[in-house]
Amino acid sequence: MSSSKIEELLGSEAERLLKHQCHTISKDLLSKPSPGFIEKVFQNSNRSAQVLRSLASLYNHGKLSGTGYLSILPVDQGIEHSAGSSFAANPIYFDPENILRLASEAGCNAVATTVGTLGILSRKWAHxxxxxxxxxxNELLTYPNKYEQIMFGSVENAWNLGAxxxxxxxxxxxxxxxxxxxxxxxxxxxxxELGMATVxxxxxxxxxxxxxxxxYETAADLTGQANHLGVALxxxxxxxxLPEHNAGFTAIGFGKTDPAMYDKLTSDHPIDMCRYQVANCYMGRIGLINSGGSSLGEGDLEAVVRTAVINKRAGGTGLIVGRKSFQRSMEDGxxxxxxxxxxxxxxxxDLA
Known part of the structure; x- marks a missing residue:
């Protein structure tokens, strides 16, 4: 896809997104995605050689291999949103092998899906x-629904199936x-300990x-703090x-804030708000991948290209897009x- 095609898909936002320069958190402070990203970030960490090898397998696979960026296919909606609602648009994805085929043929760096999906086909696909x-x-068969993440599989099982x-x-x-x-x-x-990476x-x-x-669940300040808790784990x-607005802490009326969070470290520009998310990932030392969101049908392509441009220019590491790809024909996905x-x-x- 040429730059002109990207501009066309961005439409009226093209100049705003492609020409923007951040005057909040400088790009010079970030660990930028690059071919040497793993060595630059993790060589002095507590990650073992086995973990570095696992990270390298993620970063050095698929169409974005060796760039420092990631394109991941996630499909856990069969549990999170019910298999029927997730796969009704394209029933071939009831068969988990088609999930793996989609990720592979699209040139993704990795596929993120359930232990059950990977386990049933691990010997054929793990390599x-x-x-x-x-x-x-979060299984949604319990009524009333609640926000409750529970363990479906073990780390040892993930290791055994070749994750x-x-x-x-x-x-x-x-x-x-x-x-x-x-x-x-x-x-x-x-x-x-077992040599696997963590997402x-x-x-x-x-x-x-x-x-x-x-x-405000998608506010820049709340999601940024969630990121900071995540890298602490x-x-x-x-x-x-992707952040849609800001000032969640002040709107809700709780938490610890500083005025500089809103008038110096961020602005109302989507790239600046995403830059704040990246900053909370140890200034980009831990890669930020933004989600593609639900499929709305027409307009999905424009939406994901917009998200990719914002993520990349903010200093992010890539996109993880599921429903917008598997809820259409495999060719179109x-x-x-x-x-x-x-x-x-x-x-x-490049970085804004």
Whole structure:
């Protein structure tokens, strides 16, 4: 995809997103994604040689291999949102092999999905594409629904099926967040002992975080703090939703803040808000991948290209896009993922 095509997809926002320069947190303070990212960031860390090898398998696979950027296919919606609602648009994905085929043929760095999906096909696929085994989930068959991440698999099982990394979610701000933090901390420590990398979904969840019909679960300050808690758990990669607004702490009326958080470290520009998320990932030492969100059908391509541009120019490490790709034909899903990858391969799009 050419730069002109990216501009076309960005539409009226093209100049605002492609020409913006951050005057909040300087790009010079960041650990920028690059071919030598693993050595630069982790060579002085407590990560073992085996963990570095696992990280290298993620960063050096697929169409973005060796760039320092990541394109990951996540499919845990069969548990999180029910298999019927997730796969009705394209029933071939009830068969987990098609999930692995989509990730492989699209040139993804890795596939992140359930222990069950990976386990049923591990001997055929573990050597073909890096696995990120998601070990906890929020099952939505319990009524009434609640924000409750529970363990579905063990770190040892993930290692046995050939995973390069384990993935987990913490719903920061939820009633069960303390338990989730302790469980994930223990799991990540064990994963590192076994030589696997760690990926944390750092989501903010609390019904009381909606004020005056504005949901602050995607505010830059709250998601930024969730990221900072996530890297404290020794996540090697953090997944976060793109911020949609800011000043969640002040709107809700809790937490510790400083005026500089809002008038110096961020602005209302989407790249500046995402830059604040990156800063909370140890200034980019831990890679930030933003999520692609739900599929709305028409307009999905424009939406993911916009998110990719914002993430890349903010200093992020890539995108993790699921529903927008698998809730359409495999051919169209592959095309959408590869167009995202073109944003990260385009050298004219750089840090703001």
């Amino acid at each position: 073909k594409i890096p696995f990120i085994a998601k070990i906890n989930h 390069a990394a384990v993935g987990a979610t913490v719903y920061f701000g939820s009633e069960g967040s303390n338990r989730q933090i302790m469980e994930v901390s223990s799991a990540f420590e064990r994963a590192h 944390l979904w750092c989501y903010v969840r609390n019904n009381d975080f909606t004020k005056k019909k504005v949901n 020794q996540a090697d990669i953090v997944k976060q939703k 592959i095309a959408l993922i590869q167009m995202i990858q073109e944003v990260y391969l385009d050298k004219s799009i």
